[in-house]
Amino acid sequence: xxxxxxxxxxxxxxxIAEIKDQARRQLADEGAPGIxxxxxxxxxxxxxxxxxxxxxxxxxxxxxxxxxxxxxLGEATEATDAACRRDDFGARWTAxxxxxxxxxxxxxxxxxxxxxxxxxGYRAPQDTIGPASRVTLVLAGIVTEASASGALSPPPxxxxxxxxxxxxxxxxxxxxxxxxxxxxxxxxxxxxxTQLFGMVTFELFGHLEGVIADRSPVFERALxxxxxxVGLPLPGAVNTATIEQEDSERYLI
Amino acid sequence: xxxxxxxxxxxxxxxIAEIKDQARRQLADEGAPGIxxxxxxxxxxxxxxxxxxxxxxxxxxxxxxxxxxxxxLGEATEATDAACRRDDFGARWTAxxxxxxxxxxxxxxxxxxxxxxxxxGYRAPQDTIGPASRVTLVLAGIVTEASASGALSPPPxxxxxxxxxxxxxxxxxxxxxxxxxxxxxxxxxxxxxTQLFGMVTFELFGHLEGVIADRSPVFERALxxxxxxVGLPLPGAVNTATIEQEDSERYLI
DNA sequence: TGTACATCAGTGAACGCGCGTTCACTGATGTAC
DNA sequence: TGTACATCAGTGAACGCGCGTTCACTGATGTAC
Numbered sequence: 001x002x003x004x005x006x007x008x009x010x011x012x013x014x015x016i017a018e019i020k021d022q023a024r025r026q027l028a029d030e031g032a033p034g035i036x037x038x039x040x041x042x043x044x045x046x047x048x049x050x051x052x053x054x055x056x057x058x059x060x061x062x063x064x065x066x067x068x069x070x071x072x073l074g075e076a077t078e079a080t081d082a083a084c085r086r087d088d089f090g091a092r093w094t095a096x097x098x099x100x101x102x103x104x105x106x107x108x109x110x111x112x113x114x115x116x117x118x119x120x121g122y123r124a125p126q127d128t129i130g131p132a133s134r135v136t137l138v139l140a141g142i143v144t145e146a147s148a149s150g151a152l153s154p155p156p157x158x159x160x161x162x163x164x165x166x167x168x169x170x171x172x173x174x175x176x177x178x179x180x181x182x183x184x185x186x187x188x189x190x191x192x193x194t195q196l197f198g199m200v201t202f203e204l205f206g207h208l209e210g211v212i213a214d215r216s217p218v219f220e221r222a223l224x225x226x227x228x229x230v231g232l233p234l235p236g237a238v239n240t241a242t243i244e245q246e247d248s249e250r251y252l253i
Numbered sequence: 254x255x256x257x258x259x260x261x262x263x264x265x266x267x268x269i270a271e272i273k274d275q276a277r278r279q280l281a282d283e284g285a286p287g288i289x290x291x292x293x294x295x296x297x298x299x300x301x302x303x304x305x306x307x308x309x310x311x312x313x314x315x316x317x318x319x320x321x322x323x324x325x326l327g328e329a330t331e332a333t334d335a336a337c338r339r340d341d342f343g344a345r346w347t348a349x350x351x352x353x354x355x356x357x358x359x360x361x362x363x364x365x366x367x368x369x370x371x372x373x374g375y376r377a378p379q380d381t382i383g384p385a386s387r388v389t390l391v392l393a394g395i396v397t398e399a400s401a402s403g404a405l406s407p408p409p410x411x412x413x414x415x416x417x418x419x420x421x422x423x424x425x426x427x428x429x430x431x432x433x434x435x436x437x438x439x440x441x442x443x444x445x446x447t448q449l450f451g452m453v454t455f456e457l458f459g460h461l462e463g464v465i466a467d468r469s470p471v472f473e474r475a476l477x478x479x480x481x482x483v484g485l486p487l488p489g490a491v492n493t494a495t496i497e498q499e500d501s502e503r504y505l506i
Numbered sequence: 507t508g509t510a511c512a513t514c515a516g517t518g519a520a521c522g523c524g525c526g527t528t529c530a531c532t533g534a535t536g537t538a539c
Numbered sequence: 540t541g542t543a544c545a546t547c548a549g550t551g552a553a554c555g556c557g558c559g560t561t562c563a564c565t566g567a568t569g570t571a572c
Contacts, residue, residue, distance in 0.1 A: 031373030033286035117369025120284030157409040165470035191475045198451015217418035
């Protein structure tokens with residue numbers, strides 16, 4: 001039994017996994033610049049040159065860690081969204097926000113690796129783009145589906161109309177990730193997206209130290225505010241028409 | 254003429270400045286982990302041990318750079334705010350937002366040094382707290398002064414009341430930085446603050462690549478949205494009562 | 507089924523480099539009387 | 540004003556360490572006929 005599931009291939013996969021695990025351990029201890037190929041091989045009891053059978057260079061190992069991190073976050077986010085009632089858009093938004101923050105707190109150094117200062121001299125290859133956008137697409141999907149099902153409220157207060165270049169950008173966004181969504185709403189979704197990651201980043205990188213002591217309720221409130229800001233209904237506020245087609249018990253007030 | 258303005262002291266100050274300049278150059282080229290004391294002394298044509306006359310360790314040099322960065326950003330922000338009409342709170346918010354983004358783009362690596370992933374193994378000493386909060390206090394000041402002068406609009410749409418722990422945090426915030434401001438508003442200011450830095454960070458660290466092409470108008474819109482979100486008037490929308498006491502020409506529509 | 511050959515994993519030595527920090531020392535600049 | 544002494548800036552060698560990557564090589568695992 002050779003092929004890609006053969007013994008050799010399985011051993012190889014195991015070793016690659018172990019190398020990445022050791023690298024993640026070093027990432028946690030010393031940060032990205034502290035990841036050392038020699039230290040990895042040392043901890044695995046192999047010659048320092050042996051690692052080149054698995055990763056052609058240090059940068060390739062870094063890339064693998066980055067892709068893994070994005071995929072891990074993307075997967076957690078997608079799973080959280082998938083576990084929500086489809087038409088409870090407010091609840092989906094809130095749940096996904098908590099999932100992102102939860103993942104960041106559970107994997108602070110991997111979060112720093114992808115959302116922190118770019119590693120100098122390292123240029124992310126194309127392969128990272130797909131994994132990187134998974135989490136973003138989940139957020140965009142919630143807004144888009146809410147819009148399609150008519151659950152989105154229009155902005156409750158008047159704002160000046162979009163400038164011409166802002167409209168152009170909004171159009172691009174709508175076409176790329178928010179089909180059928182209003183220009184203003186797409187831009188607001190971007191604002192909410194940056195707020196969400198901005199707050200998680202500030203919390204993780206220590207910029208809320210001395211500013212906010214009990215961060216969970218503040219984060220919770222921010223999620224609620226930004227959800228409403230985008231036009232999403234409050235969590236639990238499900239469109240009655242939809243309810244009647246499904247189980248109705250627990251959603252009737 | 255000895256004292257602290259003596260020749261020796263002046264030469265010393267010059268050298269300290271040159272060391273920091275060289276360090277900043279390396280920061281731009283190689284990132285924070287690439288700052289090397291030996292390389293600095295090499296580029297200045299002095300023995301590698303000489304730098305210890307000026308900085309007792311690499312960490313102390315890092316701390317100096319961090320404090321300088323915070324102070325530079327703080328100063329730019331304060332100056333921008335000071336140049337605005339005091340009662341045009343919307344304009345102050347927008348101008349300060351642009352100033353922060355502008356500084357970040359002019360000093361991307363210093364921005365990364367203070368707002369990027371924490372340097373592993375480095376613990377920021379107390380001395381950084383004051384400089385770090387300058388920019389924050391400017392933003393808080395705008396909201397607080399707007400509130401005091403009655404220019405803040407209440408939230409235009411109903412939201413659930415604050416949870417008990419969120420209220421507690423809001424109270425702490427109000428006491429520390431937003432005297433006289435409503436609980437909800439203080440929390441919204443924090444949300445706007447994290448949005449502002451979140452967007453600047455995303456832009457600088459490459460997370461808007463492929464998402465937003467023309468970032469300035471989107472940032473401009475985000476500033477406007479978040480200003481209104483906090484309750485600030487639109488830029489240029491100045492309280493008429495105040496106008497009458499000052500020059501009225503250009504503010505009458 | 508058995509043999510010959512190709513592929514792959516892993517070794518160990520070496521290249522060429524860099525780093526932060528310490529220490530005993532020299533010589534110049536400032537200070538006190 | 541001039542001299543004796545203390546302070547400070549800067550040197551150069553050394554300590555002890557680490558790193559990524561290459562290369563010729565051995566031995567085991569798989570493949571083809």
